[in-house]
Amino acid sequence: MAAEGYLDMHVHTAGIGAGGSGAFVHPEMRSNFRFRFYLSAFGVTEADLEAGGDGIVLARISAQVAESEHVAHAVVLALDGVVGTDGELDRDATQVYVPNEFVAVEVARHDNLCYGASVNPYRRDALERLERAKADGALLIKWIPNTMHIDPADPAIRPFYEKLVALDLPLLTHAGHERAFANAHNELGDPRRLELPLSMGVTVIAAHIATTGENEGQDNFERILPMFARFPNLYSEISSLTQINKRNYLKRALAVPGIDERLLYGTDWPLQFALLVSPFYNVDHIGFDTARELSDIDNVWDRDIALKRALGTPDAVFERSAELLDTESCAPSRPSATRPLDPVEMPPTGPG
16 A cells, blocks of 8 residues: 555444444344345454454454555444434434444554544434544544434534534535435435535535435435535535446536535445446446456455546545545544443444
């Protein structure tokens, strides 16, 4: 790997509670066909997790990033759950939960991994959790409103947005429909709902350029485009845009004048397996010979970059993630490395 490389700012992990991680997958999601695909994409089995703990997923991410010629760091994302009216985690309504404490501890073991926190703004102690995430080196806060049941346009969460601005924490939030989970409230992925935090000065990274679904009869991708001119603090990223279900969207986006200046680099790992992102799906754009050449690249990060470059992505897009996010806090000496997990968030080992 080069001494300096790109930052992938959109990498997922998950777990079943093995090793006392506190993570869980709801039984409905665990019995869904998607769960088996995700385990395969992570490169682990349930037996692997039970034997080695959920942290082995992050170890494998680190090892693959270390082998990349182009990517130097990856932001691994925690994922908060649904919060009830009592301000506490609703385990029954939460499909996948990955605690901040677990991710903060595990990324500190690897000098090429960075910490992405997740805080549901409806938590009773949401502001305190933001402060702790910042102190522990979080580069951003991650939401999937569709599955976390967050309305980004809710005026009740204005104090949360004010705290994000005060802490200089960007908000990486899914935009568009969510199809990776068993069920979702997709009206909450309407990019227009992000106008409230944007108007308050929050740096918002609307994931995937809202390239799935529609709201109010309009394609979500078309709904977000005019917002870039209105809000200089709005960014997006190109993770998942080579997936077969989003074919042509990257080319369409790069054809929009000026939009490349607001795009960051991410993969949405582990959704990088060949059947989902094969270069051959883009033969009409890159040609058969190039597709064959790219498909022979072993490292998933290098293959992802090569394909996105072949589709016309400028180098500045790959560089912008590290420019926007403070990678200095990726150092493995963060306080979280020795801080115990929050006992309030520790469910029994295994799924909820």
